[in-house]
Amino acid sequence: MDHLEEQYSIRRFVLVGWSFGGAPVFTVGGRERERVIGCATVASQTAGTAGIRKLAPRPLLLLHGTGDRTLRWDCSQSLYEAYGKKGHRQLKLFEDDDHALTRNALEAEELLCDFIAKCIGLKIDNDEQEKVIQKPLVDGSERIELMETGGDLEGESIE
16 A cells, blocks of 8 residues: 555545455555455455454445355445444445355446445446446456466365
8 A cells, every 4th residue: 555655646535455354454454444445355264354443434345245255244344344333334245146246246246346446436227337347357267267276275175
């Protein structure tokens, strides 16, 4: 964040983390009250996430598949509850989806993009949004390859 601020004068950040990347999102988000304006996670762990209690009233988005065998969906449920009721929080559970949200990847990407846009005050009309979401950020095979490389799929089969 310091580098982005120094090089590009970016002063407000929306943090997004996936799997074990959820912990640093909440650690930094809890510590950087002025610069971090929102936090989102996909299939987050709960270990090392105490910073979530300091996020409110900044917005929070949690996405998780109920069929996740790497990190159970109730991790995100626990984070939702730990955030408290003082700000805007959203928990979206994808029925029977896995750790990668393989079956609902496009919807998850749309939710993340919409969340980030709202946090930074960007208004996107439907035509513009359609152009942005026509191509997924990462295709299914690349998503799985990235998770295998990072060790996030140990013991989980992708169907």
